[in-house]
Amino acid sequence: MDNNQLLMNQIIEKLIKADxxxxxxxxxxxxxxxxxxxxxxxxxxxxxxxEEIVKLCEEGKIGQSPFNRS
Structure with missing residues (x-):
């Protein structure tokens, strides 16, 4: 079967064209x-x-104990 005939691939193609x-x-x-x-x-x-993890650590959003947050 040709992969282009699969419904899922046709949906993906429609999505790409719409975008x-x-x-x-x-x-x-x-x-x-x-x-x-x-x-x-x-x-x-x-x-x-x-890079995103480092930024979140620097902002104090991750990498800290949840009990020590103010």
């Missing part, structure tokens, strides 16, 4: 169902770069 053209994205009910089936059981967590 490139600064347009809203309209999905069919079938596309929404496909996205839900593919993504619903996933959990996304932000990943910080070392």
């Amino acid at each position: 490139d053209n600064n347009e809203q994205l309209i999905l069919t009910a079938e596309e929404v169902k496909e996205l839900r089936e593919e993504l619903a059981d996933q959990f996304y967590m932000p990943v910080l770069s070392m």
